[in-house]
Amino acid sequence: MLSGNLKYISNMERDLLSKFLKVYWLRPGLALWRSIETDTIQKAIRNISIAKQEKNLQILNPAIDLGCGDGIFSWMLWGGNFDIGFDCYRTRMSSTAQHINYKTKKPCFFFDTGLDMDFNSLKRAKNIGAYKKYIQADMLSLPFKNHSFNTVFCNGVIEHQQDLTAILSEIKRIIKPYGRFITTVSVECFRKYLFYYPLTMKRRRLGFTTIGNIALKFDEGRGESHIHCYRPEQWKKEFGKAGFEVLYYKRYLPKHIIQLWDTGLRILSPLSIKVANLLDRFGLRIPIKGISIVLMRLLLNKHYKNRTGTGGFILLFSRSK
Structure with missing residues (x-):
């Protein structure tokens, strides 16, 4: 019988690329990145659980997603999904647009709290019900008592912070003894x-x-x-100085994936969003979106499957000492 976090991912949808293309259809490079990232984290949890290291690395509430943004990634990481009518780009064009009518599947697990500095991002996260609590705050001064959380999740955030020592110190402060710290960061390449x-x-x-x-x-x-781009060994040292023990790490996102993400349709994104919103007037947005998803999946699937090469990002599972 499956236990702990393994039960959350055992029956999740495996076509992650299509799942993320439904959300990021105007940014296929981002959809590719997020689908690989999700697969990397889910496989890590599965492999750790099977290897019976689950007691050390199990993700438990109370938990917080630091730098949560709009909450979409956390929602989809734990099996949440949306139908084709959901469109984060339409929401960004309208302050009154709601996601909530387009949810199709709730995740199996929620982080209790989502924290971000950006009010609009938190508002979008609240629209999909991504967390129980929504906190607008600076990560250098987290508004929580010492030892408040069993788990801290931080996806692609701390490498952007100028004062890495201060950030890690704050995270260490709010984690309970032997609590879990799961993060993704950029590496040297x-x-x-x-x-x-x-x-x-x-x-x-x-x-x-x-x-x-x-x-x-x-x-x-x-x-x-991306201020801090260290080799895995250096990241382990930085975490060790802050009072964390790295128990597992995995590189992901090789060069060809990162270059696709960096180019893709990103330059045309503002124009694409305007055109997509214009399609609403003629009832063509969803049909065009559906065609786009099919075509992009055909083009990107080989890249999703081919992940050979040294990864430019790293997933780290750590424990507070």
Whole structure:
């Protein structure tokens, strides 16, 4: 009989790429990233449980999702799903639009609390019912008592923070003794894997500042915003200094996946959103979206399956000492 976290993922939908394309149909590169990320985390939980390390790494409430954004990733990580009528891009164009009518399947597990600095992101998270509590706060000053949570989840957030020591110290403070800290972060090769950022640096070194500045505009700060890009061994050291023991880690997202994410349709995204909203007037949005999902899945499925190469991101399961 399955126990603990394994029961949450044993019967989840396996076509994760289609699942995320339904949400991020105008950003297929992001859908590819999130589907691989979800698969990596789910497989880690499954493998750890089967290896009987579950007692060490089991995800328990009270739990918090730090830097939760709109809550969509946490919702879908634990098996939540939406029908084709759900559209996060329409919501971003309208402050009154609601997700809640488009939910099709609730997740098997919820983090109790979602925390983010952005009010609008938290509002969207509340619209889908992603958490029980929604907190707007700075991660450098978390509004919780010491030892408040059994589990802290933090997906692609702490590498963006200038003061890594302070962030890890705050996370350590709010976790109970032997609590679980699950996070994803960029590693040493991430910036090299990007398409625009290396182009920017190379052109500037050669003196082509105009071309470099154009490339930097397309980069949109992705390279420079990932402040901490360390090898796994260095991440383990940083976590160790903060009072965490890394019990498991796994690299994911090889170069070709990150470059697809960095290019894709991202540059055209603002225009695509406007066109997609215009389609609503003619009742064509959902039919066009359906066709787009099928085509993008055909194009991206080979990349989803081919994950060979050194990953530019890493998943870390840690325990508070």
